[in-house]
Every structure is written in C-alpha cells, then in structure tokens.
Amino acid sequence: MKKLERKDFLKMVGGAVVGTGTGYVFSGAPFQSLQWLVEWTQDQYTPQQGEEKYIQSICNACPDKCSISVRKIGDRAVKVETSNQGCPMGQSLVHVLYHPGRIKTPLKQAGKKGSGKFEQVSWDDAVNTIAKKIDTLRKDGKAAAIVGINESHAGISGMLLDRLITAAGSPNIYEDPCFCSLSKAAVELTQNTEGSIYYDFDRADYILSFGARLLEGWGNAGAMHRSFAGWKDRGVRFVHVDTICTRTASAADQWVATKPGTEAALALGIANILIRKFGKRSSGAQFGRFSELAINQYTPAKVSELTGVKQEALEQLAKEFASARRPIAVTGKGGQGVSSSTMEMAAVQALNSLAGSLGSVVKVKTDKGLGSVKLDSYAKQGLSSASKARGLDEFIASDAKADLIIINGANPVFQSTYGKKLIEKMKEASTVVVIAPLLNDTAMYADYVLPSLSSLEMKTEAGGPVVTPRFKAIHAGDSLIRIARNIDGVKQSFPWKNYTALVSGTSSQVIKSISSFTFPAKMMSKELEEAQKSSAPTSDYPLAMLPYEITLVGDGRGLALPYVLKGLNNTVLTEETLWVLMNPSTADEYSVSEGEKVDLESSRGELDNVRVHLTKTIAPGVIAIPLGFGHTAYTEYATDKGVNPKEIMNNKIDPVSGTADWWLTRVKIS
Amino acid sequence: MAEMKRRWGMAIDLDKCTGCGTCQIACSQSNNMPIFQDDSDIAKRVTFLDVMQVTNDNDENAQYPDVKVAYLPKMCQQCEGNDPENPSPPCVSVCPVVATDVGDDGVVSQIWSRCIGCRYCQASCPYEARVFNWWKPEYEGTFKESMNPDRSIASRGTVVKCTFCDHIWKKERDKAIANGVTDINAVTYTPACVSACPTGAMVFGDLNDPDSEVSRLSKSDRALRLLHPIDKLRETDPELYKKRIAMKNYPNPKVYYLTSQKWLKEMIGGYKHSS
Numbered sequence: 043m044k045k046l047e048r049k050d051f052l053k054m055v056g057g058a059v060v061g062t063g064t065g066y067v068f069s070g071a072p073f074q075s076l077q078w079l080v081e082w083t084q085d086q087y088t089p090q091q092g093e094e095k096y097i098q099s100i101c102n103a104c105p106d107k108c109s110i111s112v113r114k115i116g117d118r119a120v121k122v123e124t125s126n127q128g129c130p131m132g133q134s135l136v137h138v139l140y141h142p143g144r145i146k147t148p149l150k151q152a153g154k155k156g157s158g159k160f161e162q163v164s165w166d167d168a169v170n171t172i173a174k175k176i177d178t179l180r181k182d183g184k185a186a187a188i189v190g191i192n193e194s195h196a197g198i199s200g201m202l203l204d205r206l207i208t209a210a211g212s213p214n215i216y217e218d219p220c221f222c223s224l225s226k227a228a229v230e231l232t233q234n235t236e237g238s239i240y241y242d243f244d245r246a247d248y249i250l251s252f253g254a255r256l257l258e259g260w261g262n263a264g265a266m267h268r269s270f271a272g273w274k275d276r277g278v279r280f281v282h283v284d285t286i287c288t289r290t291a292s293a294a295d296q297w298v299a300t301k302p303g304t305e306a307a308l309a310l311g312i313a314n315i316l317i318r319k320f321g322k323r324s325s326g327a328q329f330g331r332f333s334e335l336a337i338n339q340y341t342p343a344k345v346s347e348l349t350g351v352k353q354e355a356l357e358q359l360a361k362e363f364a365s366a367r368r369p370i371a372v373t374g375k376g377g378q379g380v381s382s383s384t385m386e387m388a389a390v391q392a393l394n395s396l397a398g399s400l401g402s403v404v405k406v407k408t409d410k411g412l413g414s415v416k417l418d419s420y421a422k423q424g425l426s427s428a429s430k431a432r433g434l435d436e437f438i439a440s441d442a443k444a445d446l447i448i449i450n451g452a453n454p455v456f457q458s459t460y461g462k463k464l465i466e467k468m469k470e471a472s473t474v475v476v477i478a479p480l481l482n483d484t485a486m487y488a489d490y491v492l493p494s495l496s497s498l499e500m501k502t503e504a505g506g507p508v509v510t511p512r513f514k515a516i517h518a519g520d521s522l523i524r525i526a527r528n529i530d531g532v533k534q535s536f537p538w539k540n541y542t543a544l545v546s547g548t549s550s551q552v553i554k555s556i557s558s559f560t561f562p563a564k565m566m567s568k569e570l571e572e573a574q575k576s577s578a579p580t581s582d583y584p585l586a587m588l589p590y591e592i593t594l595v596g597d598g599r600g601l602a603l604p605y606v607l608k609g610l611n612n613t614v615l616t617e618e619t620l621w622v623l624m625n626p627s628t629a630d631e632y633s634v635s636e637g638e639k640v641d642l643e644s645s646r647g648e649l650d651n652v653r654v655h656l657t658k659t660i661a662p663g664v665i666a667i668p669l670g671f672g673h674t675a676y677t678e679y680a681t682d683k684g685v686n687p688k689e690i691m692n693n694k695i696d697p698v699s700g701t702a703d704w705w706l707t708r709v710k711i712s
Numbered sequence: 713m714a715e716m717k718r719r720w721g722m723a724i725d726l727d728k729c730t731g732c733g734t735c736q737i738a739c740s741q742s743n744n745m746p747i748f749q750d751d752s753d754i755a756k757r758v759t760f761l762d763v764m765q766v767t768n769d770n771d772e773n774a775q776y777p778d779v780k781v782a783y784l785p786k787m788c789q790q791c792e793g794n795d796p797e798n799p800s801p802p803c804v805s806v807c808p809v810v811a812t813d814v815g816d817d818g819v820v821s822q823i824w825s826r827c828i829g830c831r832y833c834q835a836s837c838p839y840e841a842r843v844f845n846w847w848k849p850e851y852e853g854t855f856k857e858s859m860n861p862d863r864s865i866a867s868r869g870t871v872v873k874c875t876f877c878d879h880i881w882k883k884e885r886d887k888a889i890a891n892g893v894t895d896i897n898a899v900t901y902t903p904a905c906v907s908a909c910p911t912g913a914m915v916f917g918d919l920n921d922p923d924s925e926v927s928r929l930s931k932s933d934r935a936l937r938l939l940h941p942i943d944k945l946r947e948t949d950p951e952l953y954k955k956r957i958a959m960k961n962y963p964n965p966k967v968y969y970l971t972s973q974k975w976l977k978e979m980i981g982g983y984k985h986s987s
Binding site: 082087089090091092115119120125127128129132134136137144257263267268270271274287288289290291292293297593594604606607608612615616618657659660678679683 | 728729730732733734737740741742745747750751752754764765767769774775776777779781782783848852853855856857859860861865868907908911913
C-alpha cells in the first residue's frame with residue numbers, strides 16, 4: 043500500500059473542510075439557524091387589535107359593589123378602571139375571567155374523592171342527578187342530611203342556596219366564617235336582632251380598632267380605603283391595637299401594642315375608666331353586672347399587667363374615646379380572614395354602648411332576602427327532626443351526618459381549622475357538589491363540580507355582562523335554580539327562571555339603627571377568664587403564633603393570580619418555602635438564626651420547614667405566620683406554595699358563634 | 713434639545729399609602745407584564761412597579777414596639793439630571809443605541825425593540841428601576857386574552873422599565889389630534905397606578921405647571937426624593953450645592969415621596985433630618 047504523504051493528507055483534509063463548508067453554506071442551514079436564533083430571541087406575541095369600548099359595570103367581588111369601567115378591545119376585556127374607588131380585587135377581575143384554570147364544563151369525580159381525576163358531564167346529567175338525590179333523601183326522611191355551605195358574602199347565590207336547603211327540609215345551612223357571620227352571633231346575643239355589625243366609618247370622629255386590620259382586606263376593602271383617606275382629610279384620629287406591627291398599625295395615628303390575645307381585657311379596662319372617671323353609663327340590660335365586672339375585675343393596674351399597655355396610655359385611650367363625639371370601637375381581629383370570640387366582640391361593643399355610638403355610628407346590617415319559603419310536609423318533618431349547629435366549624439366537628447353537601451364558592455377544606463375533618467365528612471357523604479369558577483382544595487373532594495361565573499360575566503344592576511360567559515359556565519344562582527326546579531315540593535319556592543330576575547333590589551342591604559344592648563356580663567366574666575388561662579404560655583408550648591396577611595394574598599383567595607405572586611418579597615416565600623417572623627430576642631432564646639428552617643408544633647400537629655425572618659416588628663415570644671399559603675390544590679399558581687397554618691391553629695369552638703377561634707395558637711419550635 | 717413642553721412628575725404620600733398593592737396590579741395589567749408559572753421566583757419575574765416594604769427595625773436602637781413599617785411604591789424615578797431644561801438621566805447617556813431617551817414631556821422613554829441588551833442602563837440606574845428579560849416573556853394560557861394592544865411586548869434579552877404609562881399619554885394625544893386639538897398642553901393623562909390608587913396617595917401631573925397639585929406637593933416640607941441626599945445641601949449650604957452640581961450630574965428624579973415621619977424621611981432621603 044502506498045504511503046500517504048503528509049501533503050496529500052493535508053490536501054484531503056482541506057478539501058473535505060472546503061467541501062463541507064461550501065455544502066453547508068449552499069444548503070441554507072446557516073440561514074435557517076440564524077432564523078431560529080432570531081425567532082428564539084425576538085419572538086413576540088402581538089395582542090389582537092380591535093375596536094375599543096368602555097363598558098360601565100359593577101364589581102361583584104364584595105357586597106360593596108363599586109362602580110367600574112371595563113376597557114374592551116373587540117370581545118376581550120383588557121383592563122378594569124376603578125377611578126381611585128376600587129381595591130386590588132377589582133383590578134384583578136380580568137385575570138379571574140381569563141384564568142387558564144377556569145372550569146369549562148360540569149365535572150364528575152372519576153376516581154376516588156381527592157384523586158383530582160374528573161370527567162366532563164353535561165349540565166342536564168349533573169343537575170338531574172343532584173336533584174334526584176335530594177328528592178330521595180327527602181322522601182326517605184333524611185332531609186336533615188342535606189347540607190349547604192356558602193362562601194361569605196355570596197350574594198344572590200348564597201340566598202338561593204339558603205332557600206334550597208330550607209325548602210328541602212334541612213336546617214343545615216352554614217356560611218364560611220367571616221366578620222359578618224361572627225358579628226351576627228354577637229348581635230343576636232347582645233342586641234337581640236338579626237344582622238351583622240355595620241360601622242359608619244365616614245361619620246365617625248374617632249376610631250379605636252381592637253386588632254381589626256382595617257387596611258389589610260378587612261370588610262369591604264375599597265370602601266375601607268376610601269374611609270381611611272377620608273379620616274386623613276378630616277383629621278379623624280385612628281388608633282389600632284395589635285401585637286404585630288402590621289401595615290394597619292403603622293398607618294394608624296397611634297399603635298397600641300398589646301400582649302397576644304388580650305384585646306378583650308383591654309376593652310374592659312377602658313370600660314372601667316369610662317364608667318369610673320367619665321361617668322359613662324348605658325341603659326342596656328345587665329349594665330349593673332357589667333360595670334361590676336369591669337370595675338372589680340378589670341382595674342387599670344390589672345389590665346395594664348395583662349395587656350402590657352401602660353396605665354397612663356390606658357387612661358389616655360379612655361379619655362380620647364370618652365371625649366369624641368361619634369367614636370367607634372371596632373372589633374373583628376384580622377384582615378380578610380377574621381377571628382374573634384363572641385365575648386371579645388361583646389366587650390368591644392360594650393364600649394360603643396357606653397359612648398352612645400350604638401345606633402348612631404354603629405348599626406346593624408341585614409339583607410332584604412328573598413321572602414318566605416313554602417315548606418311541604420317532607421320539609422317540615424326534616425326541619426323538626428334536627429337542629430342546626432351554631433356555626434360551620436361546630437357542624438364539621440360534630441357527629442351530625444351529611445349525605446349531600448352543596449358548597450357554594452367556599453373553600454372550607456383550606457379555610458377551616460377543621461378542614462381535615464371536613465374531608466372525612468365529604469368522603470362519607472354520597473354526593474358532594476362544589477360550585478366554583480376555579481378548582482380548589484375543597485373541589486378535589488367533590489362528586490360534582492359546577493362551573494360558576496367570574497364577576498365580569500355576570501349581569502349587574504348596571505346592565506348586562508361585560509363579557510359573555512366563557513365555556514359552559516353559568517351563574518352559581520342558576521345552577522341552584524335549575525336543581526331546585528327539578529325537585530317536587532321545592533320548586534314552588536323558586537318561581538324565577540334565572541338569577542337575572544333577582545339582580546336588582548333583592549341583595550340590597552338594610553341598615554338598622556339599634557341602640558339597645560344587653561351586656562352578657564356573666565358569660566363574659568367566665569369566658570374571658572377561661573380564654574386568659576388557655577392562651578397563657580405553657581412549658582410545652584411557650585410561644586404564641588399569630589396570623590398576618592400579605593398584601594394581595596389575603597386569606598388565600600388571591601394566591602391563584604400570577605400578578606399577586608409578583609408582589610411577594612423574599613421574606614414571605616422563597617423556593618416555595620414560607621417564612622415566619624420572629625423577634626431577634628426570641629430567636630436568641632431558641633438559638634434560631636436568620637433564614638434558618640424550623641418546624642412549628644402545636645398540640646394539634648406540626649408545620650414542617652418554615653424559614654425564620656428576624657424583625658423587631660414582632661413582639662418577643664410571638665411568631666407571626668402569613669395566612670393564605672399551602673393550598674393543596676388551587677390552580678398551578680397557588681398549589682404547594684408554603685404551608686397552611688390552619689392545620690395546626692387553635693380549633694377551640696366559640697360557644698356562641700360555633701366557629702373556631704384560631705387567632706392565637708400556642709406553639710413551640712421543634 | 714427641544715423645548716420642554718411638559719414635565720410629568722409624581723408625588724406619592726406614604727402616610728396615605730396602605731401597601732394594598734392595587735397600583736402594582738393595575739400597572740402589570742396595563743403594561744402587559746409577563747406571566748411565568750411561578751412569579752414568586754424573584755430572580756425571574758419582571759415588574760415595573762414594586763410595592764416595597766420598609767421598616768426601621770434594623771436600627772440598633774429600635775426596640776419593639778417603637779418600630780414602624782411603611783410601603784413604598786417604587787417605579788422608574790424619571791430622573792432629569794442637574795438641568796431640567798436639558799435632561800440627562802444617568803441611563804440615557806450610557807445607552808449605545810438610543811433605546812432610552814428623554815422626550816419633550818420629561819419622560820425617560822425606553823424602546824424595547826431597539827434595545828440590544830447590553831444592560832449598561834441597568835447598571836447606571838441608581839434606583840434599580842430597570843429590569844432585564846433574562847427569559848422570554850411568557851403569557852401563560854388564556855391570560856393572553858387580557859393583553860393590552862397599546863403596549864408592545866418585549867423580547868428576551870432586552871431591558872424594560874416604567875415609562876409613566878406613555879402608551880396612555882400617546883393615546884390621549886392621538887385622541888386630541890383626532891378631535892382637532894393640536895395644542896399638546898391641553899392634553900393630560902393619568903398613569904394606570906395613579907388612577908387605581910384607592911386612597912389617593914399617588915398624584916400625577918405637570919411639574920412645569922406651578923398650579924398643579926404635583927408641583928405644590930413637590931415643594932412641600934414633607935416631600936423627599938429617593939436617596940437623593942444632595943437635596944439637603946440645597947437648603948443648608950447653597951454655595952456648596954452649586955459647587956457640587958458643577959462637578960457632578962445628579963439623578964434629580966421627578967418622583968417625590970411625601971411623609972411626616974422622621975424615620976421614613978431619613979430612610980428615603982438618605983440623610984439625617986434635623987426636624
């Protein structure tokens with residue numbers, strides 16, 4: 043074989059390189075890859091153009107019903123204009139509307155409950171099956187096993203579910219605990235009337251808030267913010283009582299820092315001074331016993347020791363409250379999620395009674411309602427066979443059987459401290475119906491999921507819907523009307539073809555001025571003493587865990603929106619790990635450093651892996667944990683982000699409202 | 713330089729700001745902010761407006777409960793440099809491709825499609841108000857339906873920032889011209905964040921107009937500019953101030969923060985306050 047010369051070898055290699063190069067260039071490949079490069083780096087989505095329109099509407103996100111103007115391009119809604127009147131929820135309406143997680147058709151559980159496997163069914167199928175089930179239960183004398191759970195402020199659909207459950211013959215209709223449901227219990231006890239507490243913030247000249255984080259989603263956020271701006275302009279003094287330096291505490295004119303869980307004691311301490319020093323009296327029943335309680339049990343010295351508020355500060359607060367013309371003492375601790383015991387609410391309301399604000403700036407609010415229900419014999423039998431629990435948590439915790447559960451918009455599996463127990467009840471029930479626009483923690487355990495509308499798809503008092511309903515979703519009220527009109531004996535209570543007949547008028551609120559007040563002195567004395575004992579530090583659980591809410595996330599409803607996630611900073615959630623807040627002195631005591639991962643343990647269980655951020659905005663001995671995280675299922679944006687503190691939070695049920703008072707939980711770092 | 717017709721500026725009353733986040737949502741919606749699967753990932757996300765939480769708990773002497781928190785909506789501060797008549801923000805002079813410039817309205821513009829992604833402007837920005845698209849801006853699923861056609865969408869590898877919603881400004885001008893109004897000074901507008909703010913903490917207007925609310929607020933004792941300690945010298949030592957600005961170009965932002973709280977004044981202004 044001829045030896046290959048070096049020169050020839052180089053020629054061959056050179057030829058191959060030149061040949062390949064030429065071939066490559068002429069093949070067009072370089073231009074193709076350049077094209078890919080350009081597309082990869084410069085690929086831009088261009089939003090569709092169209093005719094621009096502004097449609098006037100009303101935001102249905104809360105009962106406040108702010109006017110909005112929605113900008114539309116062609117058929118698309120692109121922006122909600124709130125003209126300095128709305129809240130973040132109003133701004134997010136388009137994202138709720140176009141959320142990729144929207145449920146498109148009625149769904150039926152295809153696997154075991156909780157499996158997350160659903161199959162599509164038709165509306166007729168779903169409605170007929172549910173209606174038939176209700177019919178059967180009624181005829182079998184098990185009407186009381188039909189249960190309804192409404193979200194707070196459900197509006198028309200809430201009233202319709204209420205009506206459906208009653209007409210079917212069950213007393214078991216409940217509401218997701220909120221300020222309204224909690225204050226309803228307090229109003230019934232102290233003012234002997236139906237309705238929740240209504241504060242006329244725009245007429246008040248002094249605001250004393252007992253842990254009500256008014257600027258953090260409390261009440262109707264839009265109206266609350268407008269009132270706050272009004273206080274600044276009118277020079278209304280705003281004092282906030284809280285253990286944590288929250289946004290509200292800092293925005294207030296004065297922040298009164300208290301030891302955790304002592305708000306009621308503080309109210310009674312102020313009552314003591316109002317009665318003794320300022321001669322404030324109330325014509326309410328049992329005022330004598332109340333003043334005895336306040337004067338003997340809650341002396342300034344004792345209250346100062348209990349709450350950590352200095353006596354002079356206490357006197358000053360009482361003086362300001364007494365000298366204001368229309369002061370309001372606000373109760374209902376929390377922001378979007380509220381938790382206060384009925385006795386705490388009563389203690390704060392007692393201040394309003396002493397100041398003469400009851401009936402003037404503190405009133406009672408009720409809904410007009412839909413009128414009386416026509417009960418047939420099955421319904422009468424059902425209603426007489428069982429009694430109602432006082433609240434949702436009490437019902438879940440009880441042994442009461444639920445065979446058919448309809449959940450309208452609420453997410454109690456996530457929100458309630460009894461979420462786990464509710465899952466058991468839902469698994470035992472033969473039919474669980476969840477009505478919601480997005481799949482959530484609760485819907486996972488449903489047999490049927492019925493898609494409901496987002497706010498912009500609803501007809502409002504301002505006119506037709508801004509956007510025609512997407513997919514096969516219908517108004518929650520329409521689902522309920524369709525079910526009801528398929529049941530003999532129930533349908534006569536549902537003369538309406540659809541929800542639009544109810545849009546104007548029925549949901550409007552009635553505000554009553556009621557100044558009468560009954561001081562539940564005996565119960566207050568007993569309950570508050572017990573609460574003091576149970577909230578005191580123990581050697582097993584020395585730390586107090588208190589909730590707080592993150593901007594936009596609130597109690598968890600906002601977390602499914604990606605623009606909300608954009609607002610989270612690096613001491614709230616990083617790499618899907620939740621952060622809790624702690625005072626550096628507490629951290630020293632338990633040898634915890636900034637950013638360290640710890641487990642929190644209460645008598646109910648353990649929360650694994652939360653990171654600690656050290657800040658002096660938190661009282662020593664307190665751990666502040668954000669609410670709203672740790673969804674097990676709530677669209678891809680909110681699922682598995684952080685942990686849900688409700689799992690280990692206090693679940694002691696309030697004897698009046700039947701709702702767990704989860705505000706303060708004793709925990710340890712483990 | 714063309715004659716300045718408008719000098720759009722903003723004043724934000726931090727004592728009225730509750731940190732509710734409405735401005736941030738409105739901004740994101742109006743400016744087509746990208747949506748990633750996990751926007752809690754701080755390194756990846758793109759926003760024009762940050763509602764920053766600030767607190768004085770880092771002070772050595774701070775003790776619970778003598779602490780405060782406040783919220784500070786931070787966007788592009790629209791700097792103009794030492795001479796408002798001839799604006800020279802720090803980011804503009806470093807841009808090699810004139811992707812960022814100052815118009816006759818005082819707004820520091822940014823043209824996404826012209827940007828080559830060198831990030832000089834981002835490095836020169838004193839306020840970290842500019843964001844780089846490290847990833848291709850995604851708009852997951854049906855969220856695309858809610859996008860604003862007036863706002864173009866940036867590519868991967870470009871710098872973006874708040875432009876005081878100049879797409880709204882442009883639309884208002886177009887509308888005026890279509891109606892036969894050619895006097896630009898007759899046209900006003902409001903950026904998305906300002907028109908959403910539920911407490912009226914944000915005020916927007918023309919700083920050239922002495923009667924506008926924003927001009928009035930910018931001259932208030934409560935007004936400060938973000939980390940702009942040279943402002944102190946202007947009052948205390950005008951001679952030294954003149955010397956300093958002759959030597960160096962200061963950012964001179966057109967966004968003013970208002971507060972009566974001493975700690976917040978010191979934190980924002982970056983200098984100790986006597987009052």
